[in-house]
Amino acid sequence: MNPTVNSTTAARLDALRGGQPPVNHTARTLVGLSANPGCSRRALLDACGADKGKVARQAGYPWPFGQSPFALSRGNAFERQVKEHGGARLLALLRESLGLPIEQVAYIPLESVGDNANRELRYRRTRQVLAHAARGGSSPGILYDHPMLRLAVGGQLVYLEPDVIAFKIGDKFHVVEIKSFPVIDRQADGTQVAAATRQAAVYVIALRELFADAGLDPDLVAASIFLVTPKNFGNTPIATLIDARKQIAMMTTQLARMDRIETLVKLLPAQVSFDLAVDAAGVARRPQAQLAGDLRQVPARYRPECLDHCELAGLCRAEARQDDSLDVYGPGVADVLGGIGTAQTALALAEGQRIPSADQTDVARALRHAERLRTELAAGAELAGGAA
Amino acid sequence: MGQLRQALRTAMVERDAARASGLRRELRHAETLWQDKAAALGQGEGAVLTAAGPPAVDRAVTALLPTREQVHQVLSLLEVAAAPKLITAVHGAFFPGELPASRLASMRRDEERSYRSAPNARPYYVCPALTADRLAPARALLTVSTWPLERRIVGAHSPRVDFLTATTKIATAIEWFDRRGPHWLADARARADRLLRSFAVSIPGALAPPELSGHAPPLDPRQVAEAAEAELAVHVAVDRAEREQAAAWARQRLPETERLFGTRLQMIRNDASSH
Numbered sequence: 001m002n003p004t005v006n007s008t009t010a011a012r013l014d015a016l017r018g019g020q021p022p023v024n025h026t027a028r029t030l031v032g033l034s035a036n037p038g039c040s041r042r043a044l045l046d047a048c049g050a051d052k053g054k055v056a057r058q059a060g061y062p063w064p065f066g067q068s069p070f071a072l073s074r075g076n077a078f079e080r081q082v083k084e085h086g087g088a089r090l091l092a093l094l095r096e097s098l099g100l101p102i103e104q105v106a107y108i109p110l111e112s113v114g115d116n117a118n119r120e121l122r123y124r125r126t127r128q129v130l131a132h133a134a135r136g137g138s139s140p141g142i143l144y145d146h147p148m149l150r151l152a153v154g155g156q157l158v159y160l161e162p163d164v165i166a167f168k169i170g171d172k173f174h175v176v177e178i179k180s181f182p183v184i185d186r187q188a189d190g191t192q193v194a195a196a197t198r199q200a201a202v203y204v205i206a207l208r209e210l211f212a213d214a215g216l217d218p219d220l221v222a223a224s225i226f227l228v229t230p231k232n233f234g235n236t237p238i239a240t241l242i243d244a245r246k247q248i249a250m251m252t253t254q255l256a257r258m259d260r261i262e263t264l265v266k267l268l269p270a271q272v273s274f275d276l277a278v279d280a281a282g283v284a285r286r287p288q289a290q291l292a293g294d295l296r297q298v299p300a301r302y303r304p305e306c307l308d309h310c311e312l313a314g315l316c317r318a319e320a321r322q323d324d325s326l327d328v329y330g331p332g333v334a335d336v337l338g339g340i341g342t343a344q345t346a347l348a349l350a351e352g353q354r355i356p357s358a359d360q361t362d363v364a365r366a367l368r369h370a371e372r373l374r375t376e377l378a379a380g381a382e383l384a385g386g387a388a
Numbered sequence: 389m390g391q392l393r394q395a396l397r398t399a400m401v402e403r404d405a406a407r408a409s410g411l412r413r414e415l416r417h418a419e420t421l422w423q424d425k426a427a428a429l430g431q432g433e434g435a436v437l438t439a440a441g442p443p444a445v446d447r448a449v450t451a452l453l454p455t456r457e458q459v460h461q462v463l464s465l466l467e468v469a470a471a472p473k474l475i476t477a478v479h480g481a482f483f484p485g486e487l488p489a490s491r492l493a494s495m496r497r498d499e500e501r502s503y504r505s506a507p508n509a510r511p512y513y514v515c516p517a518l519t520a521d522r523l524a525p526a527r528a529l530l531t532v533s534t535w536p537l538e539r540r541i542v543g544a545h546s547p548r549v550d551f552l553t554a555t556t557k558i559a560t561a562i563e564w565f566d567r568r569g570p571h572w573l574a575d576a577r578a579r580a581d582r583l584l585r586s587f588a589v590s591i592p593g594a595l596a597p598p599e600l601s602g603h604a605p606p607l608d609p610r611q612v613a614e615a616a617e618a619e620l621a622v623h624v625a626v627d628r629a630e631r632e633q634a635a636a637w638a639r640q641r642l643p644e645t646e647r648l649f650g651t652r653l654q655m656i657r658n659d660a661s662s663h
Contacts, residue, residue: 084473085554086547088590095592102592103622106544112527 018275022049032309034254063314149206469517481580525650543630559613
């Protein structure tokens with residue numbers, strides 16, 4: 001299937017998903033994955049291309065995840081407006097802010113190869129067209145709409161389909177990210193800009209890999225991204241050039257750190273499967289509990305931030321609560337109580353009902369101190385209450 | 389020209405490809421001559437527009453036209469490959485009756501089926517634009533089968549060229565409607581203005597600089613058309629070369645059905661034009 005994962009692993013990953021079609025990675029899912037690089041459950045489900053939303057629903061933990069349909073349709077409408085008529089608005093913006101010469105208007109759609117939308121075919125076509133342009137061929141391309149990119153994540157190649165335009169000015173390629181959050185008086189919401197920049201950074205990395213793959217200099221891709229957003233309260237697009245060097249470096253490190261999928265697959269018990277097959281009546285073939293049980297065989301690392309990033313968050317949170325895990329309280333609490341796994345242990349140590357092991361002594365002392373303070377405060381409050 | 393058209397239609401019905409292509413050439417020549425004459429005659433009473441302007445058909449009749457006729461009307465005004473959204477917008481501005489974009493969705497397939505079951509039984513077919521590199525149907529772009537192949541093929545520069553051409557056509561149509569007197573339907577003039585303005589913002593020099601009061605600058609169709617033509621002059625030669633190369637290749641290699649509706653074979657690649 002692909003060169004970095006051997007064929008047994010690839011076959012096992014395909015089998016894990018059952019008969020469902022694979023779900024594509026997007027920059028959003030990669031950013032989510034890299035936000036919690038140690039989570040094997042997410043890494044595995046993403047690697048096998050399972051639809052995490054459906055898996056979570058069928059396992060009995062539906063999680064309202066994703067963008068609101070209104071935000072989505074607003075985003076799509078704005079993007080269409082910027083891109084329509086061969087990127088007419090975008091060309092105007094580029095001419096205005098980067099001094100793009102008038103004669104450079106070529107627009108090359110890469111969203112399908114003829115009628116064929118096969119991912120590998122599209123990737124090859126993207127690589128061919130971009131490499132040709134980079135070598136300074138006669139290809140007149142300036143705007144490349146919907147390129148298909150490929151990136152190695154956790155030792156596996158994933159396809160990325162950015163809703164994005166790459167453009168070439170001079171001999172550098174830039175990435176354009178179109179977002180529908182407003183820039184009011186040249187000020188935008190910091191978290192949204194950060195999220196957009198992180199996503200675009202993934203595309204920059206993927207584009208660089210594409211050039212490296214084609215035997216070209218990866219530095220042909222500029223480290224700054226071109227963010228197109230609505231201006232003030234209207235629909236007029238405005239362009240901002242953002243330096244994304246920091247985000248690119250950060251995402252590169254995160255992507256490199258991710259566990260290798262092969263190791264995960266090897267550790268997996270043979271009968272585990274995330275098959276969602278339904279019978280003729282539309283009832284799932286595998287009982288809910290069995291699917292949930294299989295999911296639990298893969299270790300997760302739950303954190304409260306997962307609620308923003310992952311469709312499986314509901315399941316993982318329920319599991320963490322059930323296990324009385326300290327992860328539910330976030331990394332702050334978990335770090336302070338290092339060496340203690342569950343809330344129960346922590347309480348027992350605080351109340352002195354449990355003898356701490358050697359590595360827990362320090363934490364246990366702190367916990368007991370805290371417990372004493374709490375009791376004193378409670379007693380003081382009672383006295384004050386009694387006096388009044 | 390009318391006679392030529394009729395002869396061409398007969399030839400097409402009789403599937404006499406050689407005669408039809410000869411007649412098509414003659415007809416194109418006659419049309420060019422006619423347009424040149426009209427242009428030379430100059431400024432008199434919308435002479436330029438008799439060829440390009442929308443046909444003055446009785447409104448009650450137009451409103452009852454079938455979808456494909458409505459689309460044909462719009463495409464004849466624009467004279468370039470257009471996406472359903474643009475077709476609907478232009479129709480809303482210049483023609484009476486409804487033309488919802490949803491009705492355009494299945495049209496391409498219906499037209500192709502109709503052609504395949506009885507080739508050339510109709511005077512024209514609405515067919516997809518073809519991509520210059522693969523001669524495959526381009527996404528969501530509609531054209532008319534009677535147009536020359538060069539106009540139905542889109543290359544890398546064609547989106548911009550077609551956009552600028554469409555702008556000039558819309559601007560001249562607005563002028564023509566204005567000159568012909570009270571021909572505007574309710575709200576149609578406002579719709580046409582909005583459409584033209586949305587195009588003009590992307591063309592250098594098409595709009596006057598913004599006023600200090602912050603109001604949008606006034607829209608002058610003449611100025612928009614001139615600005616679009618000025619930019620068009622920059623791209624037209626490159627674009628024409630791309631299209632002609634692809635068209636020559638298509639004439640050599642493709643049977644008529646595929647010249648109209650595009651090839652779906654992945655093996656065929658036009659190395660000449662993609663490099």
